[in-house]
Amino acid sequence: MTRRIAVLISGRGSNLQAILDATVSRRLDATIAVVISNKPDAAGLSRAREAGIDAVHLAAGGYPDRDTYDRAIVDVLRARDIGLVCLAGYMRLVGPVLLDAFPNRILNIHPSLLPSFPGLHAQRQALEHGVRVSGATVHLVNGNLDAGPIVLQAAVPVLDDDTVERLSERILAEEHRIYPEAIRILLDGHWTVSGRRVVMQPRSGA
Ligand code: GRF
DSSP states (O other): OOSEEEEEESSOOHHHHHHHHHHHTTSSOOEEEEEEESSTTOHHHHHHHHTTOOEEEOOGGGSSSHHHHHHHHHHHHHHTTOSEEEESSOOSOOOHHHHHHSTTOEEEEESSOTTSSOSSOHHHHHHHHTOSEEEEEEEEOOSSTTOSOEEEEEEEEOOTTOOHHHHHHHHHHHHHHHHHHHHHHHHHOOEEEETTEEEEOOOTTO
16 A cells, blocks of 8 residues: 555544644654545645645535546546545545545544444534543444444543533544554554454564
8 A cells, every 4th residue: 555645624624634743743654645625615725735735626516426526536546646545524425436446445533432423413412412431433434424444443531511512622632643543554554354343463573
């Protein structure tokens, strides 16, 4: 797998920033070769441009259907020799065209301990359910929403006086920590997928 990664966003881009910071500090040996947004005004696009990264806006409205849109994304990714695709606040479902072009090469981050609270407003769902622990999950993307094999998770407490904002902030700090780490694990390549599990392989000599 090449160490050239793509980050797909729709908004703020704080996870993009965390990944970028990790590459700059060499904690993560990878290059963000392109950032793609489906939203023209995503703050993450500006972050990318400020860092001198190729930043591409692809408006879904300009394509007749999901497959055609995803094909356009695949073209951008292939033209830049991308090895791993990282969804970071990308608010679109990934269809079969993109999935098949990058099998087990698409990661997503979700602000709950999956399989609890998939979908939108995960932090609000956790608070309303009354769980005492929530967290963040980095997983491989498959055809089902927030359901692919899990690479890393981190837990945070849910406090009695939490608001959605406070809980989100606590989870986000963990997202920023584990996303670069999960990317490092995938790029290092000592793993396989067995059923639902991402299994780490012992390194030779270990
Ligand atoms: C994060 O909470 C992520 O888990 C979810 O969307 C949010 C994106 O935030 N998928 P940002 O754009 O990375 O700041």
